[in-house]
Every structure is written in structure tokens, then in C-alpha cells.
Amino acid sequence: MSEILKRIDDAGHVVVIAHAHPDADSIGAASAFYTHLLRLHKKVSFFCVTHDINPKLKFIPWTDKIRNSFVSSADLAISFDCASRERLGVEVECDLINIDHHEINTNFGNYSLVDKSRISTTEVLFYFFKENGIEINAKMATALYAGLLDDSGGFLDEKVNGMTFALAGELIERGADYKLCNKFIMKYTTLGAFRLKAIMHKNMKLYLDAKVAVFCVSDDDMKTSGAIEEDCENSLEEALHLQSVEVALLLKQNSDFSIKGSLRSKTADLLKIASCFGGGGHKNRAGFTIGSSMSLENARDDILKLIYKEI
Numbered sequence: 001m002s003e004i005l006k007r008i009d010d011a012g013h014v015v016v017i018a019h020a021h022p023d024a025d026s027i028g029a030a031s032a033f034y035t036h037l038l039r040l041h042k043k044v045s046f047f048c049v050t051h052d053i054n055p056k057l058k059f060i061p062w063t064d065k066i067r068n069s070f071v072s073s074a075d076l077a078i079s080f081d082c083a084s085r086e087r088l089g090v091e092v093e094c095d096l097i098n099i100d101h102h103e104i105n106t107n108f109g110n111y112s113l114v115d116k117s118r119i120s121t122t123e124v125l126f127y128f129f130k131e132n133g134i135e136i137n138a139k140m141a142t143a144l145y146a147g148l149l150d151d152s153g154g155f156l157d158e159k160v161n162g163m164t165f166a167l168a169g170e171l172i173e174r175g176a177d178y179k180l181c182n183k184f185i186m187k188y189t190t191l192g193a194f195r196l197k198a199i200m201h202k203n204m205k206l207y208l209d210a211k212v213a214v215f216c217v218s219d220d221d222m223k224t225s226g227a228i229e230e231d232c233e234n235s236l237e238e239a240l241h242l243q244s245v246e247v248a249l250l251l252k253q254n255s256d257f258s259i260k261g262s263l264r265s266k267t268a269d270l271l272k273i274a275s276c277f278g279g280g281g282h283k284n285r286a287g288f289t290i291g292s293s294m295s296l297e298n299a300r301d302d303i304l305k306l307i308y309k310e311i
């Protein structure tokens with residue numbers, strides 16, 4: 001039995017943790033593990049620091065169990081898709097298992113299961129379950145498929161290969177509801193998201209021979225559209241479909257006037273850029289936060305200079 005399974009065996013009360021502003025990968029991996037722990041007759045809690053989980057993720061099993069206060073009586077926590085301790089959004093005092101696939105994962109925690117070659121944390125988990133003879137039921141398969149679908153950008157990411165489709169096939173064989181995943185992860189939208197998209201498309205600016213697309217979204221844009229933070233990312237990713245665009249940058253002003261930056265690219269290494277602002281992520285998807293002292297325009301000019309060096 002692996003060290004991790006031994007530790008779980010000894011635990012009385014386990015908390016599964018999805019990162020702040022969770023995506024389908026983080027929630028999906030935590031959800032699949034939640035099912036596994038219930039089958040072991042463990043006491044389980046599901047923690048995420050973010051209050052409003054994106055409604056498009058609510059089809060994933062056990063999202064109704066998510067709480068944003070950490071249960072102090074827990075003696076073991078397991079984080080999913082968290083590249084660093086900060087992503088947990090809580091100071092964990094009990095033992096911690098870190099399950100992830102981010103390039104920049106620091107192997108924090110008492111035990112870690114980090115495979116940076118994997119497209120999603122749910123892919124890491126799939127092989128962990130398989131190698132340890134843990135049966136994946138339909139509920140778990142749907143949760144794992146949701147993470148794989150989302151983190152692979154609908155199977156369009158450059159890391160996707162035949163093995164990815166074989167894995168998707170295995171999950172479908174085990175009962176993954178891929179139609180439900182497609183409906184929510186790929187197609188779900190809201191009126192707020194629609195309105196924000198119109199604002200973002202209208203205000204998009206192109207730089208450096210149209211190789212860089214920049215979106216600046218003010219707090220006012222968010223309020224007038226009624227969109228939520230995650231809605232900004234769709235237009236950002238769509239900009240990469242433009243033939244000339246190699247890097248897309250989103251600068252979103254938060255209500256405290258700090259700025260959340262998100263970067264997407266076809267080829268450029270974004271980790272270098274994001275790390276200049278204390279951020280992280282993946283080579284082709286990265287993010288960072290800038291304090292409230294800088295205007296959107298100044299932040300844009302500073303980041304453009306860094307992007308020019310990378311493309």
C-alpha cells in the first residue's frame with residue numbers, strides 16, 4: 001500500500017480541499033476522492049475558501065457538500081490542484097497530502113503526489129486509483145472526466161495525445177457522463193457572461209503586429225454586466241483563436257482596485273512573466289495579482305514590455 005493510502009487508513013476525519021476560485025479540475029479531483037473516502041466509511045468534509053462556486057461546476061458530485069469554514073477536528077487534509085500552500089486559502093494545521101500536476105508545485109505538505117507531465121490533477125488521480133487497485137465508479141468517473149475536459153481545453157491543449165483520448169475512453173467505460181460534462185463545462189453560459197463578452201470584445205486592443213491581444217476589465221464592467229470573475233477567461237481564451245494572436249492578456253480590476261492578471265499563449269513561456277509579479281500557473285496558462293497602487297494602463301504597459309521579450 002502506498003504511504004498516502006496508509007496515512008488515509010489511519011485518519012479519522014479527512015478534509016478534501018479545492019483551491020480558491022476553483023475550476024472543474026480541482027473540484028472534480030476532490031469530488032472523486034470524496035466518493036472514495038465515503039466508500040472507506042471515513043468521516044469526510046469538503047472545503048473551499050470561495051463562497052460562490054461557479055454554477056457551471058455544480059453538476060459535479062458533492063459540490064452541495066462544499067463548506068468555506070475549515071473543520072478544526074479533522075486530522076488529515078488533502079489538497080487537489082493547488083500549486084502552493086497559499087492556494088488552499090486556509091492555514092492547515094493537521095497533516096496534509098498534496099495532489100497536483102502544476103509545473104511550479106513546491107511539494108508542500110507531509111506527503112505529495114505531483115506529476116507535472118499530466119494534463120489535469122484528475123489524470124494524476126486516475127492513475128493513482130488504477131495503480132492501487134481502487135475501483136472507479138460512475139460518480140468518480142464523471143468527476144475525473146470533468147477535470148480532464150476542462151484542463152485540456154476541451155481536448156485541444158497541445159499536451160493532448162492518443163493517451164488522453166484513451167483515458168477519456170476508460171472513464172466513459174466506467175460510466176462518466178461525458179454529455180453532462182460537455183453541456184456544463186463547454187457550453188454553459190449566463191446573461192452576465194454574455195454581456196461581459198460584448199464589452200470585452202469591443203474593448204480588446206491588439207499590440208505588436210496583432211500578436212498580443214489585451215483585455216482590460218474594470219470593476220464597473222463587472223458590475224454593469226453582472227458577470228462573475230471566471231466569465232472573463234472565456235473571451236481571453238477565444239482571442240487565441242485569432243490567427244495572428246500568440247499571447248492574450250487579461251487585466252481585471254478587483255473591487256479593492258488590485259488587479260488580477262491572466263495570460264494565455266500558443267507558444268510563449270508565460271511562467272517567466274507571471275513570476276515577475278509573484279504569480280504562477282503553467283507554461284501556456286498563467287496568472288498573477290498586482291496590488292492596488294497601479295492603474296490598469298500602467299500595469300498593461302509594464303506587462304507588454306515583458307511579453308515583447310518572450311515572443
Ligand SMILES: [Mn+2]
Nearest residue numbers: 025081121151
Ligand atoms: Mn489543474
